[in-house]
Amino acid sequence: MLLLIWNEKPSLSDSPSDLLMHFHYNVNLLVFITTAAYFGVIRGLYKFYDQYYTTKAPMVDGNQVISFDRSFLVQDGNILEADDHVLESRNKLSDLEKLFGDENFRRCFGLLVYLFPIDYEFGKKDIIQLWMAEGFIQPSVETNELLEDAASVYFDVSSAASIFQSSRSDGNSRPRYRLNHSLLDQLFKLPSDLYCKIESGKPVSLSENTLHTSLICDSSDPVAFEALYQSKRLCTLLLVHEQRYSSINQVPYNLFFKLPLLRALDLSGMNITELPSSVGNLKHLRLLNLSKTLVKRLPESLCSLYLMQTMILRDCSKLVGLPKGMRKLVNLRHLDLDIASLLISMPPGIGDLTELQTLSAFIVGKDDGCHITELKHIANLRGNFGIRMLENISNSGEAKEAALDRKKYLERLELQWTELQGGVDEVQVLQHLQPHENLKELQIVSYGGTKFPGWIGNPVFSKLATITLHNCSKCEVLPSLGKLPLLKRLQISEMHAVKTIDTRFCGRDMVTPLLDLVLRTFGRHTNLCKGFPSLNNLRISGMPTLEKWSGMEEGNFSLLRKLSLSHFAKLTALPELSVLKALQELEISLCPVLQFLPKKSLPISLQSLLIISCPLLKERCHKEGHDWKKIAHIPSIWLDNQQIL
Template sequence: MHDLVHDLAISIAKGECSVVTKTSTPAAGVCHLSILESGQEVTTQLERMSKVQTIIFKTEQPMSILKACISRFKYLRVLDLSNSSFEVLPNSIGSLKHLRFLDLTGNRKIKQLPDSICKLYSLQTLLLDSCSNLERLPKGIRDIIRLRFLILTTKHTCLSEKAVGCLDSLRFLMIGRCKNLKCLFEGMEGRLTCLRTLVVAECPRLTSLSLSIKHLTALETLEIMNCEELSLTEMEGEDNQDLKLSLQKLIIIGLPKLEVLPQWLQGSANTLQQLWIVECENLKALPEWLPHLKSLHTLRIVECPNLSSLPEGMEALTALRLLGIGICPDLSRKCREEDWHKIAHVPVIYL
């Protein structure tokens, strides 16, 4: 922003927001803190405050400062400990009854969370991305009844109903960078019914999404990326004929074992708006029912070299506004020539 606007923002916010260094003098009534330095001088400044609701650790901090913050600021709403190097969290963290947002992203040394974290009944967002040594989630995690947003990296080989499926209030779930994970959602029949966004990324050993798609009636966005052993066939239910799903966006990237698009996608024939298929080298054909996706307005197909044609009836996709095809030599050539009539109605085409 412009320097004048920046100075105005600083001036307005200084009564509520402050950056804490060894030489700073934040007002006693400050509510939101970014802590840039550590040491006794910083601890002394924290002792003069009582109304703090947000704490962001911008540099490495000792356990003593974290414990001091927890014991003094009982009305904390936001605690950002991202990129720290804590091996454990203090049990006293469970006393923060008003905490809504806890960020532990990039804590690569932490192995487990204290059971007391399950007492954070107001917690809505928990970020555990890139916690690559996290061995397990606490057994009582189901008690965090308001949890809406969860990002998780773990050393687990299997995430079952007891790990995340018990979180019935989840709206957003991302499972990423799990090098050991082989199966996901085992025993979760009928769970996660409020989930709106699901992202599964960079799980190279994952072979199974044991997920009954028919229960995910609220799911709007599904992204599956860079899972080299995943084919999606295990997500097929016994009966896909009468599925009623709400999926609006499906992104599939880096699934070399994907050979066909899953049949359950037809359950979103009236709602799916965006479909991305990228780096699926063994996808040999698009399904004949693809033109049934009446709401589809964006279709991107990139690096799927075995695709050679679009299905018949593409003219029925009257809502399609953007078609992008890249690094698919045979498909691009055919679309320029004999299949041009299938896509001529699309306003924006990239080949």
């Protein structure tokens, strides 16, 4: 989207027609904003669009807005059907209308403009959850649109219009954004008496009309909380810190009696060890943020807040449990905490929270209300999700009832056992834990079966890009993963029972004899039957019984750039690596009986070779060694931390 703003009469030297032609095919939306006085002039400068012109443009704070999408003009939200591109752009233009005219949209940005420091960095998810809590998001009833999706439209359209500007990524690679205040100032104004930002050393402008307040604090200020009591209609209370943590170590018990209409409460970063039980008085509360606090337990009174949508408990390192009555929070959509690190069991009846979308993990228990079957009706789980202590599943039917294959919004799934079980067929358990084909990342830890079910390498998982298999110590054969079309990163470790790697690893067993004959007959075998077409990073380690690796055929691993092999106690020879035409980095370590490199030279694409604790191989790779000719072309060679080239 390109915004062109004129607050004074444009001159011919501006060459706006030339500018428009330059951007005609490089931006999806062109938005022209000008004052009413010069609207006719702007219209005349772009008269070649008049055939699509309607009679009245919308007003935005005294400005009239013309919105173009490639070769047509939209005003007042009316879309003229010029061509197929116009039809495809209906949704975006509808969002544009909301951007400039919707009152709820303005309220959304009022919170961000008036309550946060001008250079504050926001996360998209945090913004969306705050907007939802305030009731500013109205999803489409006709399409059963989720609140989060409707809020995401607000954010994405705003970002496209440069209202949000990317600043950096946090430690988890999540983008952070700053507001473009100069642009917001031109687009709209808001009644500031509804908002109050309380800052140390500055006068407080709270009144009975104040609905939204933030405390910009880094030190304890006992007056600040008391000053809030006069604003009995307060809906928002946010503690915002210039630094990571605040020294405020107590929340007044009466605070929640004085402010009963709170919908959003952010106490993150406070040095508090408990949350007063009086929080149960906040019957309208939708969002509670206690992240980065020292809270150990949450009061049971919290479970009476039936309208709660979002609980954020990130980095609460002292937290040891959740209230037993969590199942009562039937409107809870986001439970954001590191469950696997902090909890040893789930509160019973978590399956009653059918609206849940954010849940980092589920810990399988043996008690009633803690079985994996609790996941059955939680169909909208999104993003990253893990299931721990899978050894507590009593039979494979429970795994099937969890219905992971119907959770289509999951992107990353971790399946973890903590100890081996003798009485349950773990192969069948894992078979019934098959996820939806939309999955992008899969991690399996400490699986105790002797083989993997076939779904793991099924090419129907066309979005699966990363797989990690760790400590599956009883598996005797690697799964056939070569036919996964988008698999880019594969890490396999501690597979102690694998003795052979062959063509099955590349998915050769998935090609039937009849299909093989047909493909070879028509000369298409190379294109359709080679393994790992997208893999660029392969790490294999901890296979002490591996004795033979074969089946590396021409065309396999065609995009592999990095190969790391480690801890092969019995492997004496490597597969033929010359077929890895894109390989740039090769690391070989802790292979004590590995005698020599493959017969042919290593790939000419190779830029770096690292060999560590492979004494027999090391002797052959010195400049005087028998394998030197195979590696002499490599720019960087390291042998046991000594650089040769």
